[in-house]
Amino acid sequence: RMEAEPEDQEEEEAAAAMLWSIQEALERQTQQIGASACGATAVVDVLKALGVDVSPEEADRCVQTRLRRNESPLADYLLSRSEAGATHVQLIRGAQEASGGKAVGRFFHLYPRRRVRLVPWLASWIRKGAVPVATMNMQLAVPDGEEVPDAWHHQLIFGVAPRAVFMTNPLDVVDQPVGFSLVILLLIALSEQIKVVFTLSCTGAELSNKRGFQEVLVVFSPGQVRQMMLEEELEDGPRTAHVSIPAAYSSGVTLFALTGSDAAQQLLKAPELPLL
Known part of the structure:
Protein backbone atom coordinates (compact mmCIF):
# COMPACT_ATOMS: atom_id res chain seq x y z
CA ARG A 1 0.00 0.00 0.00
CA MET A 2 1.42 3.38 -1.00
CA GLU A 3 1.72 6.05 1.67
CA ALA A 4 0.18 9.46 1.09
CA GLU A 5 2.49 12.24 0.01
CA PRO A 6 3.22 14.83 2.74
CA GLU A 7 1.37 17.48 0.73
CA ASP A 8 -1.68 15.23 0.48
CA GLN A 9 -1.59 14.56 4.22
CA GLU A 10 -1.40 18.28 4.98
CA GLU A 11 -4.31 18.96 2.65
CA GLU A 12 -6.41 16.23 4.25
CA GLU A 13 -5.64 17.53 7.73
CA ALA A 14 -6.64 21.04 6.63
CA ALA A 15 -10.00 19.67 5.46
CA ALA A 16 -10.88 17.94 8.75
CA ALA A 17 -12.52 19.44 11.84
CA MET A 18 -15.21 18.23 14.24
CA LEU A 19 -17.46 19.98 16.74
CA TRP A 20 -18.74 16.62 17.99
CA SER A 21 -17.80 13.01 17.37
CA ILE A 22 -20.48 10.91 15.68
CA GLN A 23 -21.28 9.32 19.06
CA GLU A 24 -21.60 12.76 20.67
CA ALA A 25 -23.85 13.88 17.82
CA LEU A 26 -26.06 10.83 18.36
CA GLU A 27 -26.41 11.74 22.02
CA ARG A 28 -26.64 15.52 21.71
CA GLN A 29 -28.51 16.24 18.48
CA THR A 30 -32.04 17.61 18.64
CA GLN A 31 -34.74 15.86 16.66
CA GLN A 32 -37.04 18.10 14.61
CA ILE A 33 -39.00 20.07 17.20
CA GLY A 34 -42.09 20.82 15.11
CA ALA A 35 -43.64 21.36 11.70
CA SER A 36 -41.46 23.54 9.43
CA ALA A 37 -39.09 24.02 12.39
CA CYS A 38 -35.80 22.70 10.99
CA GLY A 39 -34.36 26.20 11.41
CA ALA A 40 -35.29 26.45 15.07
CA THR A 41 -34.03 22.89 15.56
CA ALA A 42 -30.67 23.90 14.08
CA VAL A 43 -30.53 26.93 16.40
CA VAL A 44 -31.01 24.69 19.46
CA ASP A 45 -28.01 22.60 18.40
CA VAL A 46 -25.92 25.63 17.39
CA LEU A 47 -26.32 27.11 20.85
CA LYS A 48 -25.66 23.72 22.43
CA ALA A 49 -22.40 23.47 20.48
CA LEU A 50 -21.49 26.97 21.70
CA GLY A 51 -22.18 25.98 25.31
CA VAL A 52 -25.51 27.82 25.64
CA ASP A 53 -28.49 25.69 26.65
CA VAL A 54 -31.86 26.87 25.33
CA SER A 55 -35.16 25.00 25.31
CA PRO A 56 -36.65 24.03 21.94
CA GLU A 57 -39.74 26.09 22.78
CA GLU A 58 -37.67 29.22 23.41
CA ALA A 59 -35.65 28.72 20.23
CA ASP A 60 -38.82 28.29 18.17
CA ARG A 61 -40.36 31.40 19.72
CA CYS A 62 -37.28 33.48 18.97
CA VAL A 63 -36.84 32.16 15.42
CA GLN A 64 -40.55 32.83 14.78
CA THR A 65 -41.10 29.78 12.61
CA ARG A 66 -43.78 30.41 10.00
CA LEU A 67 -46.33 27.65 9.43
CA ARG A 68 -48.19 26.54 6.34
CA ARG A 69 -51.77 27.80 6.22
CA ASN A 70 -53.28 24.62 4.83
CA GLU A 71 -56.91 25.69 5.25
CA SER A 72 -56.52 29.12 3.65
CA PRO A 73 -57.79 30.20 0.22
CA LEU A 74 -55.40 29.12 -2.50
CA ALA A 75 -53.54 32.41 -2.94
CA ASP A 76 -52.84 32.73 0.78
CA TYR A 77 -51.90 29.05 1.00
CA LEU A 78 -49.32 29.46 -1.77
CA LEU A 79 -47.96 32.57 -0.08
CA SER A 80 -47.60 30.65 3.18
CA ARG A 81 -45.74 27.87 1.36
CA SER A 82 -43.27 30.36 -0.12
CA GLU A 83 -42.18 31.52 3.35
CA ALA A 84 -42.93 28.54 5.63
CA GLY A 85 -40.22 27.71 8.14
CA ALA A 86 -37.48 30.30 8.51
CA THR A 87 -34.85 32.19 6.53
CA HIS A 88 -31.21 32.59 7.54
CA VAL A 89 -32.11 36.07 8.81
CA GLN A 90 -34.58 34.53 11.25
CA LEU A 91 -31.98 31.98 12.37
CA ILE A 92 -29.42 34.70 13.12
CA ARG A 93 -31.91 36.89 14.99
CA GLY A 94 -33.38 33.88 16.77
CA ALA A 95 -30.02 32.59 17.97
CA GLN A 96 -29.04 36.03 19.22
CA GLU A 97 -32.32 36.55 21.08
CA ALA A 98 -32.58 33.01 22.48
CA SER A 99 -29.00 33.17 23.78
CA GLY A 100 -29.50 36.55 25.41
CA GLY A 101 -26.95 38.09 23.08
CA LYS A 102 -24.31 35.42 23.66
CA ALA A 103 -24.32 34.24 20.03
CA VAL A 104 -23.80 36.07 16.77
CA GLY A 105 -24.25 34.81 13.20
CA ARG A 106 -23.20 35.68 9.67
CA PHE A 107 -24.62 34.26 6.44
CA PHE A 108 -22.48 33.46 3.39
CA HIS A 109 -24.30 33.13 0.07
CA LEU A 110 -23.41 30.14 -2.08
CA TYR A 111 -25.72 31.02 -4.97
CA PRO A 112 -24.84 32.29 -7.49
CA ARG A 113 -21.86 29.92 -7.35
CA ARG A 114 -18.80 31.05 -5.42
CA ARG A 115 -15.08 30.50 -5.76
CA VAL A 116 -14.56 28.39 -2.65
CA ARG A 117 -13.38 24.92 -1.69
CA LEU A 118 -16.28 24.30 0.62
CA VAL A 119 -14.95 21.58 2.93
CA PRO A 120 -11.57 23.24 3.75
CA TRP A 121 -13.43 26.54 4.19
CA LEU A 122 -15.85 24.95 6.66
CA ALA A 123 -13.01 23.16 8.46
CA SER A 124 -11.13 26.42 8.88
CA TRP A 125 -14.11 28.12 10.52
CA ILE A 126 -14.92 25.14 12.75
CA ARG A 127 -11.34 25.13 14.04
CA LYS A 128 -11.72 28.84 14.86
CA GLY A 129 -14.77 28.05 17.01
CA ALA A 130 -17.61 28.73 14.58
CA VAL A 131 -20.67 26.51 14.14
CA PRO A 132 -22.05 26.14 10.58
CA VAL A 133 -25.65 25.66 9.44
CA ALA A 134 -26.34 24.81 5.80
CA THR A 135 -29.48 26.10 4.06
CA MET A 136 -30.24 23.84 1.10
CA ASN A 137 -32.84 23.37 -1.59
CA MET A 138 -33.31 19.62 -1.19
CA GLN A 139 -35.71 19.51 -4.14
CA LEU A 140 -32.88 19.95 -6.62
CA ALA A 141 -30.85 16.92 -5.55
CA VAL A 142 -33.43 14.14 -5.65
CA PRO A 143 -32.19 10.67 -6.72
CA ASP A 144 -34.10 9.06 -9.57
CA GLY A 145 -37.22 7.30 -8.39
CA GLU A 146 -37.50 9.14 -5.08
CA GLU A 147 -40.27 11.56 -4.18
CA VAL A 148 -39.50 15.27 -4.43
CA PRO A 149 -39.24 16.80 -0.92
CA ASP A 150 -41.70 19.62 -0.32
CA ALA A 151 -39.39 22.08 1.43
CA TRP A 152 -35.96 23.61 1.80
CA HIS A 153 -33.92 22.47 4.80
CA HIS A 154 -31.55 23.84 7.46
CA GLN A 155 -28.99 21.42 8.92
CA LEU A 156 -26.26 21.88 11.51
CA ILE A 157 -22.84 20.77 10.23
CA PHE A 158 -21.04 19.21 13.20
CA GLY A 159 -17.90 18.28 11.32
CA VAL A 160 -16.11 17.75 8.03
CA ALA A 161 -13.44 15.38 6.75
CA PRO A 162 -11.70 15.17 3.35
CA ARG A 163 -14.42 12.91 1.98
CA ALA A 164 -17.28 13.46 4.41
CA VAL A 165 -19.59 16.17 5.73
CA PHE A 166 -21.45 15.42 8.98
CA MET A 167 -24.90 16.90 9.65
CA THR A 168 -27.79 16.59 12.10
CA ASN A 169 -31.60 16.48 11.69
CA PRO A 170 -31.34 13.88 10.37
CA LEU A 171 -27.93 12.58 11.40
CA ASP A 172 -26.26 12.22 8.04
CA VAL A 173 -22.84 11.67 6.53
CA VAL A 174 -22.30 12.76 2.94
CA ASP A 175 -19.44 10.64 1.62
CA GLN A 176 -18.39 12.86 -1.25
CA PRO A 177 -17.89 16.58 -0.67
CA VAL A 178 -18.78 17.22 -4.31
CA GLY A 179 -22.22 15.77 -3.62
CA PHE A 180 -22.70 18.15 -0.74
CA SER A 181 -21.53 21.02 -2.92
CA LEU A 182 -24.01 20.05 -5.60
CA VAL A 183 -26.87 20.21 -3.15
CA ILE A 184 -26.27 23.84 -2.29
CA LEU A 185 -24.36 25.03 -5.32
CA LEU A 186 -24.62 23.47 -8.76
CA LEU A 187 -28.13 22.12 -8.57
CA ILE A 188 -29.45 25.45 -7.35
CA ALA A 189 -28.07 26.94 -10.54
CA LEU A 190 -30.43 24.80 -12.61
CA SER A 191 -33.15 27.30 -11.71
CA GLU A 192 -32.65 30.94 -12.65
CA GLN A 193 -35.16 31.96 -10.00
CA ILE A 194 -34.79 30.12 -6.69
CA LYS A 195 -38.09 28.35 -6.18
CA VAL A 196 -39.90 26.01 -3.83
CA VAL A 197 -41.75 23.02 -5.28
CA PHE A 198 -44.74 21.56 -3.54
CA THR A 199 -47.13 18.72 -4.27
CA LEU A 200 -50.55 20.03 -5.19
CA SER A 201 -53.36 19.02 -2.87
CA CYS A 202 -56.07 19.62 -5.45
CA THR A 203 -56.68 18.98 -9.14
CA GLY A 204 -56.69 21.61 -11.86
CA ALA A 205 -60.50 21.53 -11.98
CA GLU A 206 -60.67 22.21 -8.25
CA LEU A 207 -58.22 25.08 -8.60
CA SER A 208 -60.62 27.07 -10.77
CA ASN A 209 -63.30 26.89 -8.07
CA LYS A 210 -61.11 28.04 -5.19
CA ARG A 211 -61.53 31.52 -3.79
CA GLY A 212 -58.61 33.76 -4.72
CA PHE A 213 -57.90 31.98 -8.01
CA GLN A 214 -57.55 35.24 -9.96
CA GLU A 215 -54.91 36.40 -7.48
CA VAL A 216 -53.00 33.19 -8.10
CA LEU A 217 -53.01 33.79 -11.86
CA VAL A 218 -51.41 37.18 -11.32
CA VAL A 219 -48.97 36.31 -8.54
CA PHE A 220 -47.96 32.69 -9.11
CA SER A 221 -47.09 31.92 -12.72
CA PRO A 222 -50.43 31.75 -14.55
CA GLY A 223 -48.97 29.47 -17.22
CA GLN A 224 -48.41 26.65 -14.74
CA VAL A 225 -51.95 26.80 -13.38
CA ARG A 226 -53.56 27.08 -16.81
CA GLN A 227 -51.51 24.09 -17.99
CA MET A 228 -52.88 22.02 -15.13
CA MET A 229 -56.44 23.00 -15.99
CA LEU A 230 -55.88 22.00 -19.63
CA GLU A 231 -54.48 18.64 -18.53
CA GLU A 232 -57.60 18.02 -16.45
CA GLU A 233 -59.75 18.37 -19.58
CA LEU A 234 -57.79 15.64 -21.38
CA GLU A 235 -58.55 12.01 -20.63
CA ASP A 236 -55.06 10.77 -21.37
CA GLY A 237 -51.59 12.21 -21.12
CA PRO A 238 -49.19 13.24 -18.37
CA ARG A 239 -50.32 15.23 -15.36
CA THR A 240 -48.35 18.05 -13.76
CA ALA A 241 -47.48 16.97 -10.22
CA HIS A 242 -45.87 20.19 -9.02
CA VAL A 243 -45.85 23.91 -9.59
CA SER A 244 -42.97 26.24 -8.79
CA ILE A 245 -43.39 29.39 -6.73
CA PRO A 246 -40.85 31.97 -5.51
CA ALA A 247 -39.26 31.13 -2.16
CA ALA A 248 -38.06 33.39 0.64
CA TYR A 249 -34.88 31.39 1.30
CA SER A 250 -31.28 31.77 0.12
CA SER A 251 -28.81 28.96 -0.46
CA GLY A 252 -25.69 29.11 1.67
CA VAL A 253 -24.07 28.62 5.07
CA THR A 254 -24.66 30.58 8.27
CA LEU A 255 -21.72 30.61 10.68
Whole structure:
Protein backbone atom coordinates (compact mmCIF):
# COMPACT_ATOMS: atom_id res chain seq x y z
CA ARG A 1 0.00 0.00 0.00
CA MET A 2 1.42 3.38 -1.00
CA GLU A 3 1.72 6.05 1.67
CA ALA A 4 0.18 9.46 1.09
CA GLU A 5 2.49 12.24 0.01
CA PRO A 6 3.22 14.83 2.74
CA GLU A 7 1.37 17.48 0.73
CA ASP A 8 -1.68 15.23 0.48
CA GLN A 9 -1.59 14.56 4.22
CA GLU A 10 -1.40 18.28 4.98
CA GLU A 11 -4.31 18.96 2.65
CA GLU A 12 -6.41 16.23 4.25
CA GLU A 13 -5.64 17.53 7.73
CA ALA A 14 -6.64 21.04 6.63
CA ALA A 15 -10.00 19.67 5.46
CA ALA A 16 -10.88 17.94 8.75
CA ALA A 17 -12.52 19.44 11.84
CA MET A 18 -15.21 18.23 14.24
CA LEU A 19 -17.46 19.98 16.74
CA TRP A 20 -18.74 16.62 17.99
CA SER A 21 -17.80 13.01 17.37
CA ILE A 22 -20.48 10.91 15.68
CA GLN A 23 -21.28 9.32 19.06
CA GLU A 24 -21.60 12.76 20.67
CA ALA A 25 -23.85 13.88 17.82
CA LEU A 26 -26.06 10.83 18.36
CA GLU A 27 -26.41 11.74 22.02
CA ARG A 28 -26.64 15.52 21.71
CA GLN A 29 -28.51 16.24 18.48
CA THR A 30 -32.04 17.61 18.64
CA GLN A 31 -34.74 15.86 16.66
CA GLN A 32 -37.04 18.10 14.61
CA ILE A 33 -39.00 20.07 17.20
CA GLY A 34 -42.09 20.82 15.11
CA ALA A 35 -43.64 21.36 11.70
CA SER A 36 -41.46 23.54 9.43
CA ALA A 37 -39.09 24.02 12.39
CA CYS A 38 -35.80 22.70 10.99
CA GLY A 39 -34.36 26.20 11.41
CA ALA A 40 -35.29 26.45 15.07
CA THR A 41 -34.03 22.89 15.56
CA ALA A 42 -30.67 23.90 14.08
CA VAL A 43 -30.53 26.93 16.40
CA VAL A 44 -31.01 24.69 19.46
CA ASP A 45 -28.01 22.60 18.40
CA VAL A 46 -25.92 25.63 17.39
CA LEU A 47 -26.32 27.11 20.85
CA LYS A 48 -25.66 23.72 22.43
CA ALA A 49 -22.40 23.47 20.48
CA LEU A 50 -21.49 26.97 21.70
CA GLY A 51 -22.18 25.98 25.31
CA VAL A 52 -25.51 27.82 25.64
CA ASP A 53 -28.49 25.69 26.65
CA VAL A 54 -31.86 26.87 25.33
CA SER A 55 -35.16 25.00 25.31
CA PRO A 56 -36.65 24.03 21.94
CA GLU A 57 -39.74 26.09 22.78
CA GLU A 58 -37.67 29.22 23.41
CA ALA A 59 -35.65 28.72 20.23
CA ASP A 60 -38.82 28.29 18.17
CA ARG A 61 -40.36 31.40 19.72
CA CYS A 62 -37.28 33.48 18.97
CA VAL A 63 -36.84 32.16 15.42
CA GLN A 64 -40.55 32.83 14.78
CA THR A 65 -41.10 29.78 12.61
CA ARG A 66 -43.78 30.41 10.00
CA LEU A 67 -46.33 27.65 9.43
CA ARG A 68 -48.19 26.54 6.34
CA ARG A 69 -51.77 27.80 6.22
CA ASN A 70 -53.28 24.62 4.83
CA GLU A 71 -56.91 25.69 5.25
CA SER A 72 -56.52 29.12 3.65
CA PRO A 73 -57.79 30.20 0.22
CA LEU A 74 -55.40 29.12 -2.50
CA ALA A 75 -53.54 32.41 -2.94
CA ASP A 76 -52.84 32.73 0.78
CA TYR A 77 -51.90 29.05 1.00
CA LEU A 78 -49.32 29.46 -1.77
CA LEU A 79 -47.96 32.57 -0.08
CA SER A 80 -47.60 30.65 3.18
CA ARG A 81 -45.74 27.87 1.36
CA SER A 82 -43.27 30.36 -0.12
CA GLU A 83 -42.18 31.52 3.35
CA ALA A 84 -42.93 28.54 5.63
CA GLY A 85 -40.22 27.71 8.14
CA ALA A 86 -37.48 30.30 8.51
CA THR A 87 -34.85 32.19 6.53
CA HIS A 88 -31.21 32.59 7.54
CA VAL A 89 -32.11 36.07 8.81
CA GLN A 90 -34.58 34.53 11.25
CA LEU A 91 -31.98 31.98 12.37
CA ILE A 92 -29.42 34.70 13.12
CA ARG A 93 -31.91 36.89 14.99
CA GLY A 94 -33.38 33.88 16.77
CA ALA A 95 -30.02 32.59 17.97
CA GLN A 96 -29.04 36.03 19.22
CA GLU A 97 -32.32 36.55 21.08
CA ALA A 98 -32.58 33.01 22.48
CA SER A 99 -29.00 33.17 23.78
CA GLY A 100 -29.50 36.55 25.41
CA GLY A 101 -26.95 38.09 23.08
CA LYS A 102 -24.31 35.42 23.66
CA ALA A 103 -24.32 34.24 20.03
CA VAL A 104 -23.80 36.07 16.77
CA GLY A 105 -24.25 34.81 13.20
CA ARG A 106 -23.20 35.68 9.67
CA PHE A 107 -24.62 34.26 6.44
CA PHE A 108 -22.48 33.46 3.39
CA HIS A 109 -24.30 33.13 0.07
CA LEU A 110 -23.41 30.14 -2.08
CA TYR A 111 -25.72 31.02 -4.97
CA PRO A 112 -24.84 32.29 -7.49
CA ARG A 113 -21.86 29.92 -7.35
CA ARG A 114 -18.80 31.05 -5.42
CA ARG A 115 -15.08 30.50 -5.76
CA VAL A 116 -14.56 28.39 -2.65
CA ARG A 117 -13.38 24.92 -1.69
CA LEU A 118 -16.28 24.30 0.62
CA VAL A 119 -14.95 21.58 2.93
CA PRO A 120 -11.57 23.24 3.75
CA TRP A 121 -13.43 26.54 4.19
CA LEU A 122 -15.85 24.95 6.66
CA ALA A 123 -13.01 23.16 8.46
CA SER A 124 -11.13 26.42 8.88
CA TRP A 125 -14.11 28.12 10.52
CA ILE A 126 -14.92 25.14 12.75
CA ARG A 127 -11.34 25.13 14.04
CA LYS A 128 -11.72 28.84 14.86
CA GLY A 129 -14.77 28.05 17.01
CA ALA A 130 -17.61 28.73 14.58
CA VAL A 131 -20.67 26.51 14.14
CA PRO A 132 -22.05 26.14 10.58
CA VAL A 133 -25.65 25.66 9.44
CA ALA A 134 -26.34 24.81 5.80
CA THR A 135 -29.48 26.10 4.06
CA MET A 136 -30.24 23.84 1.10
CA ASN A 137 -32.84 23.37 -1.59
CA MET A 138 -33.31 19.62 -1.19
CA GLN A 139 -35.71 19.51 -4.14
CA LEU A 140 -32.88 19.95 -6.62
CA ALA A 141 -30.85 16.92 -5.55
CA VAL A 142 -33.43 14.14 -5.65
CA PRO A 143 -32.19 10.67 -6.72
CA ASP A 144 -34.10 9.06 -9.57
CA GLY A 145 -37.22 7.30 -8.39
CA GLU A 146 -37.50 9.14 -5.08
CA GLU A 147 -40.27 11.56 -4.18
CA VAL A 148 -39.50 15.27 -4.43
CA PRO A 149 -39.24 16.80 -0.92
CA ASP A 150 -41.70 19.62 -0.32
CA ALA A 151 -39.39 22.08 1.43
CA TRP A 152 -35.96 23.61 1.80
CA HIS A 153 -33.92 22.47 4.80
CA HIS A 154 -31.55 23.84 7.46
CA GLN A 155 -28.99 21.42 8.92
CA LEU A 156 -26.26 21.88 11.51
CA ILE A 157 -22.84 20.77 10.23
CA PHE A 158 -21.04 19.21 13.20
CA GLY A 159 -17.90 18.28 11.32
CA VAL A 160 -16.11 17.75 8.03
CA ALA A 161 -13.44 15.38 6.75
CA PRO A 162 -11.70 15.17 3.35
CA ARG A 163 -14.42 12.91 1.98
CA ALA A 164 -17.28 13.46 4.41
CA VAL A 165 -19.59 16.17 5.73
CA PHE A 166 -21.45 15.42 8.98
CA MET A 167 -24.90 16.90 9.65
CA THR A 168 -27.79 16.59 12.10
CA ASN A 169 -31.60 16.48 11.69
CA PRO A 170 -31.34 13.88 10.37
CA LEU A 171 -27.93 12.58 11.40
CA ASP A 172 -26.26 12.22 8.04
CA VAL A 173 -22.84 11.67 6.53
CA VAL A 174 -22.30 12.76 2.94
CA ASP A 175 -19.44 10.64 1.62
CA GLN A 176 -18.39 12.86 -1.25
CA PRO A 177 -17.89 16.58 -0.67
CA VAL A 178 -18.78 17.22 -4.31
CA GLY A 179 -22.22 15.77 -3.62
CA PHE A 180 -22.70 18.15 -0.74
CA SER A 181 -21.53 21.02 -2.92
CA LEU A 182 -24.01 20.05 -5.60
CA VAL A 183 -26.87 20.21 -3.15
CA ILE A 184 -26.27 23.84 -2.29
CA LEU A 185 -24.36 25.03 -5.32
CA LEU A 186 -24.62 23.47 -8.76
CA LEU A 187 -28.13 22.12 -8.57
CA ILE A 188 -29.45 25.45 -7.35
CA ALA A 189 -28.07 26.94 -10.54
CA LEU A 190 -30.43 24.80 -12.61
CA SER A 191 -33.15 27.30 -11.71
CA GLU A 192 -32.65 30.94 -12.65
CA GLN A 193 -35.16 31.96 -10.00
CA ILE A 194 -34.79 30.12 -6.69
CA LYS A 195 -38.09 28.35 -6.18
CA VAL A 196 -39.90 26.01 -3.83
CA VAL A 197 -41.75 23.02 -5.28
CA PHE A 198 -44.74 21.56 -3.54
CA THR A 199 -47.13 18.72 -4.27
CA LEU A 200 -50.55 20.03 -5.19
CA SER A 201 -53.36 19.02 -2.87
CA CYS A 202 -56.07 19.62 -5.45
CA THR A 203 -56.68 18.98 -9.14
CA GLY A 204 -56.69 21.61 -11.86
CA ALA A 205 -60.50 21.53 -11.98
CA GLU A 206 -60.67 22.21 -8.25
CA LEU A 207 -58.22 25.08 -8.60
CA SER A 208 -60.62 27.07 -10.77
CA ASN A 209 -63.30 26.89 -8.07
CA LYS A 210 -61.11 28.04 -5.19
CA ARG A 211 -61.53 31.52 -3.79
CA GLY A 212 -58.61 33.76 -4.72
CA PHE A 213 -57.90 31.98 -8.01
CA GLN A 214 -57.55 35.24 -9.96
CA GLU A 215 -54.91 36.40 -7.48
CA VAL A 216 -53.00 33.19 -8.10
CA LEU A 217 -53.01 33.79 -11.86
CA VAL A 218 -51.41 37.18 -11.32
CA VAL A 219 -48.97 36.31 -8.54
CA PHE A 220 -47.96 32.69 -9.11
CA SER A 221 -47.09 31.92 -12.72
CA PRO A 222 -50.43 31.75 -14.55
CA GLY A 223 -48.97 29.47 -17.22
CA GLN A 224 -48.41 26.65 -14.74
CA VAL A 225 -51.95 26.80 -13.38
CA ARG A 226 -53.56 27.08 -16.81
CA GLN A 227 -51.51 24.09 -17.99
CA MET A 228 -52.88 22.02 -15.13
CA MET A 229 -56.44 23.00 -15.99
CA LEU A 230 -55.88 22.00 -19.63
CA GLU A 231 -54.48 18.64 -18.53
CA GLU A 232 -57.60 18.02 -16.45
CA GLU A 233 -59.75 18.37 -19.58
CA LEU A 234 -57.79 15.64 -21.38
CA GLU A 235 -58.55 12.01 -20.63
CA ASP A 236 -55.06 10.77 -21.37
CA GLY A 237 -51.59 12.21 -21.12
CA PRO A 238 -49.19 13.24 -18.37
CA ARG A 239 -50.32 15.23 -15.36
CA THR A 240 -48.35 18.05 -13.76
CA ALA A 241 -47.48 16.97 -10.22
CA HIS A 242 -45.87 20.19 -9.02
CA VAL A 243 -45.85 23.91 -9.59
CA SER A 244 -42.97 26.24 -8.79
CA ILE A 245 -43.39 29.39 -6.73
CA PRO A 246 -40.85 31.97 -5.51
CA ALA A 247 -39.26 31.13 -2.16
CA ALA A 248 -38.06 33.39 0.64
CA TYR A 249 -34.88 31.39 1.30
CA SER A 250 -31.28 31.77 0.12
CA SER A 251 -28.81 28.96 -0.46
CA GLY A 252 -25.69 29.11 1.67
CA VAL A 253 -24.07 28.62 5.07
CA THR A 254 -24.66 30.58 8.27
CA LEU A 255 -21.72 30.61 10.68
CA PHE A 256 -22.36 31.23 14.39
CA ALA A 257 -19.88 32.10 17.14
CA LEU A 258 -19.85 33.37 20.72
CA THR A 259 -20.24 37.14 20.89
CA GLY A 260 -16.92 38.86 21.55
CA SER A 261 -14.81 35.82 20.68
CA ASP A 262 -11.98 35.94 18.15
CA ALA A 263 -14.12 33.78 15.87
CA ALA A 264 -16.99 36.27 16.03
CA GLN A 265 -14.73 39.22 15.27
CA GLN A 266 -13.22 37.42 12.28
CA LEU A 267 -16.66 36.31 11.15
CA LEU A 268 -18.12 39.79 11.08
CA LYS A 269 -15.10 41.20 9.23
CA ALA A 270 -14.77 38.39 6.68
CA PRO A 271 -15.44 39.37 3.05
CA GLU A 272 -18.20 37.76 1.03
CA LEU A 273 -17.16 34.67 -0.89
CA PRO A 274 -16.11 35.75 -4.42
CA LEU A 275 -18.29 34.86 -7.37
CA LEU A 276 -17.08 32.31 -9.88
